[in-house]
Structure formats: structure tokens, C-alpha cells
């Protein structure tokens with residue numbers, strides 16, 4: 001498990017100072033192995049919803065936002081790429097990443113691309129989301145990729161989110177508002193700093209003049225669904241990843257191959273699978289193997305990454321919120337920061353997106369991942385039709401997903417508790433206590449990481465005046481609850497002592513390790529809301545402050561930062577729309 005935080009980003013000299021320098025690194029060789037939609041226009045002027053029947057991508061030009069203004073960029077990621085910070089505010093870089101790619105230096109291309117994908121929700125195939133009810137109009141509706149480049153031996157794809165309408169826009173405006181773009185921008189870099197695999201944030205620009213209307217909550221509203229609408233500035237954030245291939249994308253081609261929808265369907269499926277391997281697994285899957293062998297290895301490795309990913313999500317208190325197959329990256333990293341939320345008061349069914357339902361809730365994410373993995377297996381299976389032995393191996397990998405998931409979860413829970421061995425009773429008692437009290441997930445585990453000698457300091461994480469679980473048997477009886485906590489603490493403490501003696505690790509060493517597993521800071525929604533509100537008035541101070549604090553989530557940080565960001569959620573923010581729950585209108 002990738003528990004060690006990327007606290008120190010790789011030190012690379014920042015030699016890339018101009019767009020021309022980036023252009024030299026452009027390399028579309030993998031994109032060019034894919035099939036282009038034969039009905040597409042080569043110049044990318046393709047902004048009306050339409051069905052795309054075949055091909056892996058559609059050439060499309062992004063629509064620039066009007067009068068772009070610099071909001072922020074990721075200094076950490078710039079450093080990793082070797083990009084000079086000043087470039088983020090330079091005219092040509094800003095033009096490109098606010099959607100104008102008409103003047104790019106060669107060999108960069110003046111046309112971007114969008115991809116189609118299919119959707120499965122919790123293991124059920126859907127086509128209704130597509131306006132044509134065929135599934136041929138569903139895909140990147142507002143995400144436009146603008147570059148494939150090899151930088152420091154790593155291949156990256158750069159994608160504008162909110163980059164305008166594509167054939168997959170389904171009647172939408174192709175835009176993202178500043179609010180959702182700030183959330184996504186901050187969350188991606190926070191997750192990276194937490195040591196959780198994720199797409200990265202490059203840059204964020206807002207339009208000074210272009211605005212769109214979105215449903216949202218009035219100040220302090222307790223409504224479930226938005227009770228008003230806001231006119232909000234549009235923005236383009238650029239996200240970067242080795243690829244943006246989703247399980248849903250394999251599914252689209254798997255479904256077409258399964259039903260023989262066109263003569264190239266099987267070949268297109270094979271190509272996208274090979275492409276996924278080239279982009280995401282080339283270091284672990286030998287290219288000289290046969291396709292069936294590669295598919296089995298891909299399944300094995302994807303399962304490994306996906307189960308680690310979910311264990312990491314739970315470790316840091318992250319709920320993706322809408323873990324459909326179209327939000328499940330084949331590379332095994334976090335994708336689509338729309339409906340996400342970080343747990344405040346612990347509950348296994350924590351879920352801040354109102355459209356998500358319990359199946360995507362916090363501790364149900366392993367099962368949701370399994371459904372997505374099932375869809376992945378279904379998608380690639382037509383390629384094994386003539387290879388029963390490999391098909392059988394795939395089935396075995398599929399069947400043992402839940403066991404693999406459970407093992408990762410147990411290892412993660414043990415690590416959060418500072419133990420090497422998972423104790424099911426200890427954990428289930430804790431889970432029940434955390435619900436009944438309830439406790440703040442981040443603060444509880446961080447305080448525990450100091451290895452206190454009694455439960456006193458843990459009480460700092462207790463929410464008083466917030467109702468515990470309805471199923472709780474102690475919630476009406478604070479004395480019984482206190483006793484149960486003490487008993488649990490004694491048990492945990494004795495296990496720590498026992499293991500410490502057995503392993504020869506001092507309490508200090510154990511504590512230090514726990515503090516690399518249990519972050520001190522998490523991107524709570526009520527930290528983000530004031531930042532995007534302030535930003536909508538043109539002031540980006542809070543956005544930048546959050547960037548600083550949340551990219552060092554394991555560090556203690558200053559007293560001022562602790563007072564501001566290491567604290568319980570105020571009671572007044574519980575059940576408030578936009579702070580505790582939200583619809584996915586972005």
C-alpha cells in the first residue's frame with residue numbers, strides 16, 4: 001500500500017520555461033495507435049451532441065473561456081514536471097490552458113480530442129444517460145484533452161475540464177464553474193500529498209466575463225436538493241494523468257464487440273485494451289506476451305491497484321461518492337472530484353453527494369470497486385473467447401476480488417491503529433464506538449497516533465451534541481459509552497505494548513509511523529466553501545492558503561494553521577447544503 005506520503009516532491013530542475021519547451025516534449029505516438037471516429041471532422045469543429053458509432057476518439061477543439069484570469073497552479077506538480085512557475089502566468093501557456101489551442105507551437109496539435117465511454121452504475125449497464133438511448137452519445141462532455149507528452153520519462157495526457165462542448169455533451173454547456181473547479185483542483189493535489197494515487201492538477205483559470213447558471217443552495221439552507229440557482233463564473237482546470245481511460249471506456253468497446261455492432265468492433269476492443277496497457281501498465285506487463293496473457297496480468301495488476309486505492313481512500317477519510325464505472329480509472333487512481341467528500345463525523349455510510357445513495361457510501365466503496373471490476377472483466381472477456389484457460393484465470397481473479405479487498409482493508413486498519421496484526425474484535429468495537437459517540441475521523445486517528453496514555457486527548461475528537469447512530473445502544477447512556485471507550489483503550493494500548501516488545505520498535509517509532517498513515521489535515525468541505533466564495537469575488541487568498549496547508553497533510557504545521565484547520569466541524573454546519581451535502585451540479 002502506498003502509505004508513505006509524497007511529502008517531498010521529486011526535485012527536478014525547472015528548465016521548462018516556455019510553451020516552446022513543452023512543445024518539444026509533445027509525443028502523440030500512443031494516441032495515434034487508436035482509431036479516430038470516421039464520421040468526425042478533422043478540424044475538430046464538432047460541438048453538437050451526436051452519436052459516435054465507432055473509433056476511440058473524436059478530434060475536437062476546446063472552446064476558450066472569455067477573458068481568462070489566472071487563479072492558481074500546482075507548484076508541486078510544476079516542480080515535478082520541471083516547469084518554471086512563471087510560465088503559469090505567461091500569455092501563451094495561459095491561452096492554451098484556458099482553451100485556446102489555435103496558436104500552439106509545432107509539433108503540438110491545434111486540435112484536441114474527447115473520448116466516448118459507457119456507464120455502469122453499481123454493476124448494471126445503463127444507456128439511458130445518452131440522449132439517443134443507444135449509448136453512442138455518452139463520453140467526455142466537457143473534458144477535452146490537448147496534449148500527450150513525455151516529460152522526465154513519464155508519459156502524460158493533459159486534459160481541460162470545462163473546455164467546452166463535445167459531441168458527448170448531451171445538451172450540456174460544456175462548462176465547469178469556478179466553485180467546482182476549485183474543489184477539484186485542491187482535492188487532486190491534496191490526495192497526491194496524502195499518498196493516494198490520483199489525476200493531478202496543473203492549472204486553473206477563470207473567465208472574468210463568462211458566467212453560467214447552476215442550481216445550488218441558499219446560505220445556511222438545510223434542503224437536500226438545491227433550493228436556488230447561482231450565476232457563476234466559468235473556469236477551466238487542467239488535470240493530468242498517464243491516461244484518462246476509464247473502465248467505462250473498455251465497456252463501451254466490450255459491449256460493441258459482444259454484440260458485433262460493426263465489423264471493427266473486436267479490433268477496437270483489442271486496441272483500447274492494448275492502449276490501456278501501454279499507457280498505464282507498460283512497466284509491469286511485458287509487451288511481447290500474447291494478448292490473452294496480457295489480459296490476465298492486466299486484471300491481476302488492476303485488481304491490485306484498485307483494492308489499494310480504495311483502502312487508501314478509507315485510510316484518509318475520502319468518499320468518492322459516485323464510483324460508477326465511468327469514474328473508475330483503469331490506471332487505478334482517483335478520478336472525477338465532483339461528488340467527493342472527506343469524512344468529518346465518522347459514519348460507515350458517510351456520503352455527501354445527495355445523488356449517490358448508500359452503495360457508494362464511505363465503507364461501501366470496496367463493494368462498489370468490485371462492481372466496477374466485474375464490469376472490467378465483462379468488457380475484456382470477448383477477447384478470451386477462444387482461450388478458455390485464460391478466461392478461467394480471469395474468472396479466478398474476479399472471484400477473489402473481495403478477499404483481496406478485505407486483506408488490503410485489514411492491513412490498512414491495522415496500520416491506522418499502529419498495529420501489525422489486524423484484530424477484528426478490536427476494530428469492530430472501535431467502529432461501533434466511533435459511530436455512537438460520534439468521533440471526528442481525522443482528529444481521532446491523529447490523536448491516537450501520539451500514543452496517549454489515556455482516552456483524555458482522544459475526547460478532543462468527540463462531537464458533543466451530535467446524535468450518534470440510530471442503532472446505537474449506548475447513545476442514551478453517556479456513562480456506559482465512556483466505560484466502553486476506556487475498555488477499548490486499555491485493550492488497544494496493551495496490544496501496542498505487546499507488539500512493541502515483540503518487534504523491538506519504541507513507542508516513538510510506532511507513533512512516528514502512525515503519523516505517516518493518519519493525516520493531520522483533510523480537505524473538509526467547510527474549509528473549501530469559504531475559499532470558493534471568496535474566489536468568486538476575485539480574491540484567491542484562501543484558495544492559496546488551502547493549497548499550502550493541504551499539500552502537507554501529515555506535517556504538524558504552525559499553531560495558526562492548527563487552530564484554523566485541525567478542528568471539529570462546527571455544529572452549525574451539520575446538515576447544511578453545500579457544506580455537509582450537495583448535489584453534483586458543477
Ligand SMILES: Nc1ncnc2c1ncn2[C@@H]1O[C@H](COP(=O)(O)OP(=O)(O)OP(=O)(O)O)[C@@H](O)[C@H]1O
Pocket residue numbers: 138139140141142143165168169170171172173174175176326327335336337338584586
Ligand atoms: N456542463 C456539462 N456539459 C457537458 N457535459 C457535461 C457537463 N457536466 C457533466 N457533463 C458530462 O456528464 C457526464 C457525467 O457527469 P460527471 O458529473 O461525471 O462529469 P464530470 O465531473 O465532468 O466528469 P469527469 O470528471 O468524470 O470527466 C460526463 O461524461 C461529463 O463529461
Ligand SMILES: [Mg+2]
Pocket residue numbers: 326327336
Ligand atoms: Mg464523471
